[in-house]
Amino acid sequence: MSLAEVKASITGMSVDERLEVAALIAHLNRTEDPGYQAELDRRMSAMDSGRKTDAVALEKMHDGLTAHGR
Amino acid sequence: MIREHKFEVDDAVVEFFAARTKREREDLLRVFAGLATSPHQKGEWHQRTSSGRELQVKRFGRWLVRYWLDEPVLEVRIVDVEKVVPRVALISKVLNRLRIDGALQIGSEILPANLSGYPLRGWAGLVEARGKGLAVAAGQKMRHRAFCCPWRLSRGGLGGVAWQEA
Numbered sequence: 076m077s078l079a080e081v082k083a084s085i086t087g088m089s090v091d092e093r094l095e096v097a098a099l100i101a102h103l104n105r106t107e108d109p110g111y112q113a114e115l116d117r118r119m120s121a122m123d124s125g126r127k128t129d130a131v132a133l134e135k136m137h138d139g140l141t142a143h144g145r
Numbered sequence: 146m147i148r149e150h151k152f153e154v155d156d157a158v159v160e161f162f163a164a165r166t167k168r169e170r171e172d173l174l175r176v177f178a179g180l181a182t183s184p185h186q187k188g189e190w191h192q193r194t195s196s197g198r199e200l201q202v203k204r205f206g207r208w209l210v211r212y213w214l215d216e217p218v219l220e221v222r223i224v225d226v227e228k229v230v231p232r233v234a235l236i237s238k239v240l241n242r243l244r245i246d247g248a249l250q251i252g253s254e255i256l257p258a259n260l261s262g263y264p265l266r267g268w269a270g271l272v273e274a275r276g277k278g279l280a281v282a283a284g285q286k287m288r289h290r291a292f293c294c295p296w297r298l299s300r301g302g303l304g305g306v307a308w309q310e311a
Contacts, residue, residue: 097229098204102190112195115211118155118224119198127153127222130178136163137170145167 150184150214152177154223161226173226176205180221184214200224 076084085096105111121127154162154177162173180186188201192211200211211225 094207094229095204098209099190101209101227101229102192102202106190106192109195112193115192115200115224116194116196116198118157119194119213119222122153122155122222122224126156128156128159129153130151130174130181133154133159133162133177134174136159137167137174140163140170141167 148219150181150219150221152181152221152223155225158223158226169228172206173208176208176210177221177223179205180210180212180223184216184219184221188212204229 085093088096162170165173186201186203188203188211190202192200192202194200198213200213202209202211204210207229209227209229210223212221212223214221
């Protein structure tokens, strides 16, 4: 498929289909990025060691932000 | 006894969450809760880390979520979330400040040039607009380049990229 055909195909897509394409591109941009891969490892290690936030805390944060008009 | 899963999020996800609007936070809470309710759902794609661990990558509407299931402790661990499409309102504001140069094509590598200084924060988003209304495409924050996905133009027009070097 040529680039022009790809573009024409995207043009004819629904919004949700375009979102899917955009998500795919976002994923492809990340998937081979060594810096991002290392960052994910860092985050996962931090979570393994207990640095993580559960639903209760996140909902509390949400309520707090909402109470302040955010 | 029914074993229920729960979700846990990374600090960076908390930071991302806190920066969202009320409606977006509510949306994300629903997404996270849905993952905890259906913890075995697979992503559309996979993401490997530098040490070889694997994450599920799944789109929920405009959110792209990276997560993995820690089954022994019944936790869905949400490691990253990104918004697939920038807000139109923000793009609209940015558009008025940018000098848009040249049409882009899918896969184009955009070098950091041809952009008037606008204090964008943290993302590079493709904007295309002319004719009726505004057309927006997703861009990806990257170092030294942006990978762009053109959206439909209502009546021809230009493509461009809002840029800030990472």
